Amino acid sequence: MVNEVLHLHLDGFDGPLDLLLELARTQNVDLSRISILQLAEQYLAVVEKFRQEAKTVRLELAADWLVMAAWLAWLKSRLLLPATRDGDKEAEEAAGLLQERLIELEAMRAAASWLSARPRLNQTVFERPVAENHTRIDRSLLRVDLSGVVLAYLRARQRGGRKRVYAPRVIRYWSAHQARAALGRLLGCQSPVGWRYLHSILPDLHGEPPVGRKAALAGALMAGLEMAKGGQLELRQEQHFGEIEWREKE
Amino acid sequence: MAEEDFFEKAVSLVEALIFASASPVKPQAMKDLLVSQDLAEWGEQLDIVLTEVAHRYADHAIALYAIAGGWQFRTREDVAPALQKIVEKPRRLSRSAMETLAVVAYHQPCTRAEVEAIRGVSLGQNVLDSLLEEGLLMPKGRKEVPGRPVLWATTPMFLSVFGLNTLADLPRRDELVAEESIGDEGAS
Amino acid sequence: MAEEDFFEKAVSLVEALIFASASPVKPQAMKDLLVSQDLAEWGEQLDIVLTEVAHRYADHAIALYAIAGGWQFRTREDVAPALQKIVEKPRRLSRSAMETLAVVAYHQPCTRAEVEAIRGVSLGQNVLDSLLEEGLLMPKGRKEVPGRPVLWATTPMFLSVFGLNTLADLPRRDELVAEESIGDEGAS
Numbered sequence: 001m002v003n004e005v006l007h008l009h010l011d012g013f014d015g016p017l018d019l020l021l022e023l024a025r026t027q028n029v030d031l032s033r034i035s036i037l038q039l040a041e042q043y044l045a046v047v048e049k050f051r052q053e054a055k056t057v058r059l060e061l062a063a064d065w066l067v068m069a070a071w072l073a074w075l076k077s078r079l080l081l082p083a084t085r086d087g088d089k090e091a092e093e094a095a096g097l098l099q100e101r102l103i104e105l106e107a108m109r110a111a112a113s114w115l116s117a118r119p120r121l122n123q124t125v126f127e128r129p130v131a132e133n134h135t136r137i138d139r140s141l142l143r144v145d146l147s148g149v150v151l152a153y154l155r156a157r158q159r160g161g162r163k164r165v166y167a168p169r170v171i172r173y174w175s176a177h178q179a180r181a182a183l184g185r186l187l188g189c190q191s192p193v194g195w196r197y198l199h200s201i202l203p204d205l206h207g208e209p210p211v212g213r214k215a216a217l218a219g220a221l222m223a224g225l226e227m228a229k230g231g232q233l234e235l236r237q238e239q240h241f242g243e244i245e246w247r248e249k250e
Numbered sequence: 251m252a253e254e255d256f257f258e259k260a261v262s263l264v265e266a267l268i269f270a271s272a273s274p275v276k277p278q279a280m281k282d283l284l285v286s287q288d289l290a291e292w293g294e295q296l297d298i299v300l301t302e303v304a305h306r307y308a309d310h311a312i313a314l315y316a317i318a319g320g321w322q323f324r325t326r327e328d329v330a331p332a333l334q335k336i337v338e339k340p341r342r343l344s345r346s347a348m349e350t351l352a353v354v355a356y357h358q359p360c361t362r363a364e365v366e367a368i369r370g371v372s373l374g375q376n377v378l379d380s381l382l383e384e385g386l387l388m389p390k391g392r393k394e395v396p397g398r399p400v401l402w403a404t405t406p407m408f409l410s411v412f413g414l415n416t417l418a419d420l421p422r423r424d425e426l427v428a429e430e431s432i433g434d435e436g437a438s
Numbered sequence: 439m440a441e442e443d444f445f446e447k448a449v450s451l452v453e454a455l456i457f458a459s460a461s462p463v464k465p466q467a468m469k470d471l472l473v474s475q476d477l478a479e480w481g482e483q484l485d486i487v488l489t490e491v492a493h494r495y496a497d498h499a500i501a502l503y504a505i506a507g508g509w510q511f512r513t514r515e516d517v518a519p520a521l522q523k524i525v526e527k528p529r530r531l532s533r534s535a536m537e538t539l540a541v542v543a544y545h546q547p548c549t550r551a552e553v554e555a556i557r558g559v560s561l562g563q564n565v566l567d568s569l570l571e572e573g574l575l576m577p578k579g580r581k582e583v584p585g586r587p588v589l590w591a592t593t594p595m596f597l598s599v600f601g602l603n604t605l606a607d608l609p610r611r612d613e614l615v616a617e618e619s620i621g622d623e624g625a626s
Contacts, residue, residue: 017558022345031615064559103615104556110614111540112533118600119515123530125503125601126270126513126521131460132325134333142384143340144348145546146412153352156369228293262499266517269500287520306498311454329454332475 016068019043021102021109031103036095037079040072174203174216179223187232187248195236195245198224260284260292263300268303274320343384346377351386355408355420359390359401386411448472448480448491456491462508462598505598508605531572536564539574543596543608547578547589574599 013019023042024034047069069092075098078091119125198220207212224246228235237244264354267283268275277296284293292299300321304314311329315322343351350373355367368375381387390403404417414420455471456463465484472481480487488509492502499517503510513521530538538561541553554561569575578591592605604610 015559132458142341152348266499300603
């Protein structure tokens with residue numbers, strides 16, 4: 001509870017630098033001529049007072065304040081040393097740095113209040129909220145070019161060409177029916193008797209796709225088997241996948 | 251404050267309100283504003299106030315217009331054309347129109363049936379109409395076959411639209427790279 | 439057309455152009471307009487034209503302001519209190535936000551750590567967020583140090599919101615502090 005009072009109290013300032021600036025103002029002189037020693041003492045006194053009031057300090061709440069206090073205590077000790085000592089220059093530089101930071105902070109404070117005092121758009125001054133539209137869209141022109149014509153022509157020809165030749169491809173298989181007719185013709189003429197290769201009855205199938213040749217051979221076999229069953233001819237095959245031969249039944 | 255000053259203040263407020271509003275300001279909004287500023291009597295005589303606002307703009311490039319039941323500042327009509335920026339958003343021809351035009355360009359004079367045969371699709375009347383409207387195609391006699399169909403050809407406008415001097419400036423068909431593939435394309 | 443009439447026309451065109459725009463109009467846009475209307479010579483003497491435009495509004499509730507490198511009509515400050523009740527007000531910025539904005543304005547481009555060092559306190563995310571939401575700050579590259587922190591800068595909107603023409607319109611530091619000690623209103 002007491003800790004919170006300390007915290008809230010110090011939080012009235014935007015951090016240790018803010019408190020320092022406030023303390024510096026109480027010296028009532030130009031910031032460039034303030035006494036850093038006096039300032040350090042004042043700060044330490046303020047922090048010590050809060051410390052006592054708070055009894056214990058929650059470090060996480062006051063870390064910034066304590067770091068600044070420690071640094072100022074060091075600075076104070078150096079500034080109190082006789083001017084001839086080595087630490088003198090170091091301390092003077094540190095004091096100068098603190099002074100510069102305070103001056104800069106004060107300037108930025110002033111800048112913020114200067115900005116705050118400016119007439120603010122849509123708060124103290126108003127602009128015209130919408131623009132008039134003076135743009136006219138001209139759609140009268142055609143966007144075309146020669147390459148478009150050429151492309152369109154190619155496209156048309158391509159589609160038209162495809163269309164013209166498009167027809168389901170008629171695959172003219174040599175059918176079992178045709179094989180039967182061919183075999184029937186051969187059976188009748190009875191010239192050279194004996195075994196003959198079945199594929200010899202096939203027509204010239206050069207240029208036909210392989211599937212066509214296979215279909216023709218299958219047709220011939222079917223016709224041969226049918227006629228063998230009917231007793232018109234004999235078939236034989238010497239080995240697996242060997243040539244199929246036929247001869248007229250005696 | 252003198253009576254005159256009150257009037258001036260009312261005029262200024264109404265002017266500022268109209269200026270700072272995105273849409274035309276209704277008389278009621280002006281009255282409300284004047285009442286809120288203890289200028290209710292001028293709210294009752296809004297016409298006089300508005301007349302004075304308009305008068306302030308007498309020599310300006312801007313004027314007060316009554317629009318949609320309210321009041322708005324707008325650029326004066328005689329100045330507006332100078333501000334006008336013309337953005338060209340040219341139309342495109344539809345794909346079918348473009349193809350039809352191209353086929354006619356290469357095969358003219360030709361009949362509708364011929365265009366259809368080459369394109370492989372029927373030619374909609376609206377496509378033909380649009381090309382006629384644009385002045386890109388014109389009829390050029392009739393073909394002496396049964397039915398005597400109209401022959402179509404491109405116009406001089408066609409040449410100027412495409413920046414051609416003569417039809418001979420069109421790339422020849424055999425110059426078109428893809429030509430060969432068109433010829434025997436069907437087999438694939 | 440007499441010389442005077444040309445001048446009047448140039449003034450009217452520039453007035454109309456600025457009035458028709460919702461954002462500040464750059465001098466180049468005015469010159470382009472004048473050139474397009476055969477008034478190029480007045481485009482060369484834009485200052486005189488703009489002075490005359492401003493003069494036309496001497497007694498109006500609206501005035502011409504130099505904003506963010508351009509020119510814009512805005513309502514005069516004296517009519518603001520009356521309008522504020524009607525027009526929606528933007529949120530006010532917190533003190534931390536205003537200070538942060540001031541630090542960035544004077545030190546830009548600068549990192550978050552630099553802002554924190556100057557103000558002596560850490561910069562809350564909500565403060566940064568509010569400034570970004572208002573469009574007053576923007577990231578502007580990264581600082582080439584370990585961690586490559588983002589550099590922050592003010593936006594053109596910042597100039598517009600605070601009615602500044604350029605960043606050079608911000609008071610010099612010595613002016614600020616002198617002002618402060620005279621006014622002595624203190625930040626506490």
